[in-house]
Amino acid sequence: MNAIFEVTNLRKAFGGLTVTNDVSLSMAPGDRVALIGPNGAGKTSFVNLVTGNLRPDAGEIHIAGHNVNRIDAIGRVRRGLVRSFQVTRLFQDMTPAEHIGMAVLQRTGRSGRMFGNFLAMRDVMAETEELLGTLGLAGLAHRKVSEIAYGQQRLLEIAVAMALKPKVLLLDEPAAGVPQSDTGRIEQALADLPPDLAVLMIEHDMDLVFRFAKRVVVLAAGTIIFDGSPKDVTQDARVREAYLGSYAHARHAA
Numbered sequence: 001m002n003a004i005f006e007v008t009n010l011r012k013a014f015g016g017l018t019v020t021n022d023v024s025l026s027m028a029p030g031d032r033v034a035l036i037g038p039n040g041a042g043k044t045s046f047v048n049l050v051t052g053n054l055r056p057d058a059g060e061i062h063i064a065g066h067n068v069n070r071i072d073a074i075g076r077v078r079r080g081l082v083r084s085f086q087v088t089r090l091f092q093d094m095t096p097a098e099h100i101g102m103a104v105l106q107r108t109g110r111s112g113r114m115f116g117n118f119l120a121m122r123d124v125m126a127e128t129e130e131l132l133g134t135l136g137l138a139g140l141a142h143r144k145v146s147e148i149a150y151g152q153q154r155l156l157e158i159a160v161a162m163a164l165k166p167k168v169l170l171l172d173e174p175a176a177g178v179p180q181s182d183t184g185r186i187e188q189a190l191a192d193l194p195p196d197l198a199v200l201m202i203e204h205d206m207d208l209v210f211r212f213a214k215r216v217v218v219l220a221a222g223t224i225i226f227d228g229s230p231k232d233v234t235q236d237a238r239v240r241e242a243y244l245g246s247y248a249h250a251r252h253a254a
């Protein structure tokens, strides 16, 4: 396989707790992968390791064939590994257009000009308008983030990530917290992502997983226990046991 993203034998422990246990995962351009697992399985830790927000104890991370272990989080974004910006990290007083414009400036190496009127730059504005239009946010381009609906803020996260022109996109529960009436627009945005982009989505909503993913990876207690088709995942005995075990644990704790 011609991997755009490859993790081999990744390992991380917090004290005595191993949260990433010899994890290997490879993705090709165009892959649509859902990363699922019970609460506390290590999904977020895995994403933090690959984005450079956590340092692994062992293992290698490659983006487009380059080892990025020694490259920081911003450097990995430059190499094409982008995690969707979280709603909690959007600036409430800024507009969607300003968010996209800033991301375009960052990508094109002009972030020193962020405090000028960068939206007056023709190329920045053109790209901003196009991206907001694609995601159905054109009418909100100049409203403050605090004034737009939560579902639209989540669409803006995707738009900001896309402005960085990723090769690999990591999405953390893109529809979580969005009212049912608006989840269709998020799903449409996911369906419209460029076909050559590799997407890894952490998701708890299994309906969304089955509609989006061509491949499902299941983490349990830091270990990949399944990597295969959506069709097979529900039949897998280890997967069933991991989820049932976590429910039993939750019920016991309640």
Ligand SMILES: Nc1ncnc2c1ncn2[C@@H]1O[C@H](COP(=O)(O)OP(=O)(O)OP(=O)(O)O)[C@@H](O)[C@H]1O
Pocket (backbone or CB within 6 Å): 014, 017, 019, 037, 038, 039, 040, 041, 042, 043, 044, 045, 046
């Ligand atoms: N900085 C940290 N220090 C110590 N333990 C941590 C740290 N970060 C995460 N953990 C622990 O690592 C384990 C895996 O957590 P992680 O958040 O990666 O799981 P998750 O699969 O993303 O869970 P959820 O679905 O609930 O978000 C948990 O037991 C968590 O408490």
